[in-house]
Amino acid sequence: MLRSLLIVCWTLNYLISLDAQRILNVGPGQTYANPAAAAAVALPGDLIRIHPATYQGSFFINNLKGTANAWIRIEGTQRDQVIFQGGSESMHFTDAEYLHISNITVRGQTGNGMNIDDAGTFESPTKFIIIEHCTFRDMAATGNNDLLKLSGLDSFTIQHCHFENGSAGGSGIDMVGCHAGIIRNNRFIQMGSNSIQAKGASSQIQILANYFTQGGQRTLNLGGSTGAAFFRPSGANYEAKDLLAAANVFEGSTAPVAFVGCRNVVVTNNTIIRPDRWILRILQESSDTSFYQSCANNRFVNNIVVVNNQLSTDLNIGPNTSPSTFQFANNLWYHLDNAGWRGPQLPATETQGIVQQNPQFVNFNGANYHLLNTSPAIGKGRNEPLALLDFDGNGFLNPRSIGAFEGGKLTNVSEDEQSWIALYPNPVSAQLHLPKSTAKLQYTIVRMDGSVIRTGTYQPTDQGMDVSLLPSGAYIIQWYQDHQFAYGRFIKQ
Numbered sequence: 001m002l003r004s005l006l007i008v009c010w011t012l013n014y015l016i017s018l019d020a021q022r023i024l025n026v027g028p029g030q031t032y033a034n035p036a037a038a039a040a041v042a043l044p045g046d047l048i049r050i051h052p053a054t055y056q057g058s059f060f061i062n063n064l065k066g067t068a069n070a071w072i073r074i075e076g077t078q079r080d081q082v083i084f085q086g087g088s089e090s091m092h093f094t095d096a097e098y099l100h101i102s103n104i105t106v107r108g109q110t111g112n113g114m115n116i117d118d119a120g121t122f123e124s125p126t127k128f129i130i131i132e133h134c135t136f137r138d139m140a141a142t143g144n145n146d147l148l149k150l151s152g153l154d155s156f157t158i159q160h161c162h163f164e165n166g167s168a169g170g171s172g173i174d175m176v177g178c179h180a181g182i183i184r185n186n187r188f189i190q191m192g193s194n195s196i197q198a199k200g201a202s203s204q205i206q207i208l209a210n211y212f213t214q215g216g217q218r219t220l221n222l223g224g225s226t227g228a229a230f231f232r233p234s235g236a237n238y239e240a241k242d243l244l245a246a247a248n249v250f251e252g253s254t255a256p257v258a259f260v261g262c263r264n265v266v267v268t269n270n271t272i273i274r275p276d277r278w279i280l281r282i283l284q285e286s287s288d289t290s291f292y293q294s295c296a297n298n299r300f301v302n303n304i305v306v307v308n309n310q311l312s313t314d315l316n317i318g319p320n321t322s323p324s325t326f327q328f329a330n331n332l333w334y335h336l337d338n339a340g341w342r343g344p345q346l347p348a349t350e351t352q353g354i355v356q357q358n359p360q361f362v363n364f365n366g367a368n369y370h371l372l373n374t375s376p377a378i379g380k381g382r383n384e385p386l387a388l389l390d391f392d393g394n395g396f397l398n399p400r401s402i403g404a405f406e407g408g409k410l411t412n413v414s415e416d417e418q419s420w421i422a423l424y425p426n427p428v429s430a431q432l433h434l435p436k437s438t439a440k441l442q443y444t445i446v447r448m449d450g451s452v453i454r455t456g457t458y459q460p461t462d463q464g465m466d467v468s469l470l471p472s473g474a475y476i477i478q479w480y481q482d483h484q485f486a487y488g489r490f491i492k493q
């Protein structure tokens with residue numbers, strides 16, 4: 001069974017050259033004592049290989065730039081033995097491009113665990129960054145300190161990482177003015193304020209198939225409160241927009257999801273278990289309400305929410321928000337301790353919600369939230385074109401299940417037939433190429449807000465698909481080929 005579903009988006013295939021131009025060895029007895037020394041001489045295509053040791057920063061690395069066809073890689077040889085311990089930061093990257101970081105452990109910093117930013121040059125963001133198979137843990141700080149701090153970062157992926165024991169006042173991943181990013185398949189345990197925060201005019205961020213256990217005061221802080229000088233782009237009147245949080249699992253936390261000064265945010269097909277105080281928060285924290293748009297036009301759809309008596313209030317709704325503009329649909333609400341519960345008090349009428357029906361998990365106390373085949377959540381979800389895959393990487397059916405796990409039986413399209421396909425060039429400015437085919441392909445391009453941008457036919461004789469007129473940003477394309485559905489993501493420059 002093709003469990004990986006060929007999850008080959010722009011982050012891992014065409015963009016990364018696996019043939020390094022040079023190997024720059026870092027560590028005791030190696031050519032370079034630390035990664036900053038190696039980065040100072042690195043060229044596009046080089047591999048900075050970090051050998052087992054404990055390194056204490058901060059290591060400041062400026063202007064480290066690969067190219068679209070020759071990324072620079074910083075790679076630990078053994079994740080649990082390549083340790084960046086203590087100091088105010090591990091590594092601090094500014095104005096980087098085409099950089100891939102993997103297989104390291106970051107722990108015990110007093111500032112931020114790792115910092116990646118645009119050096120305050122808002123017109124030239126740091127971009128095309130991949131962080132994977134890294135561990136960030138055990139902050140030696142209690143204030144507003146983050147395990148991974150991102151400012152002015154565009155076109156990035158963070159995946160298969162582990163975040164644990166964050167600062168009491170900080171986040172696992174904190175984003176200020178970041179755009180076109182994917183955060184997926186990560187694990188968050190015992191966070192402070194947030195697991196993931198996206199604010200300061202962040203947009204087009206996808207938060208997919210992550211697992212959160214006690215993820216903080218607001219596990220997902222979708223928006224926030226940012227000083228006007230730090231917005232990217234400057235002059236933006238929203239904290240966040242066009243975000244997607246799909247197929248995630250939440251256990252505990254004060255509030256799993258907070259919508260804060262954000263717009264066009266979709267929270268769909270998640271499984272939320274026993275929040276400590278609130279299910280959701282709807283807030284507006286930007287001080288100048290005559291300029292900043294109210295928190296409005298967001299969607300909460302297809303989620304399973306299981307609560308018990310520790311819940312204080314269903315929702316916390318603050319002033320200067322527009323909660324009546326929210327859409328609630330096809331959620332399953334279940335109270336463990338109150339058989340007569342009639343569901344949460346929502347600010348807008350929900351359509352096709354399911355109240356007080358046991359979702360029938362395979363093993364609730366064993367934290368196996370897959371659905372039994374008798375679950376009332378199966379086949380009761382609403383189609384959400386941006387959320388294509390469940391927590392396991394299986395394709396959602398149509399109609400889909402509610403929650404993070406698809407529980408239905410695949411019929412017309414088997415699990416093996418669901419796949420992500422690499423597109424090239426990626427990122428693209430003009431001509432996007434789909435895989436070769438002997439037959440014409442029917443395709444659909446979807447934008448991050450869920451709107452369909454284009455449908456059409458791609459002929460075998462076509463030399464590419466013209467996307468030059470699309471606005472810059474992240475897109476999903478779906479097409480039907482050889483009796484199979486296929487999907488790809490691309491970044492339009």
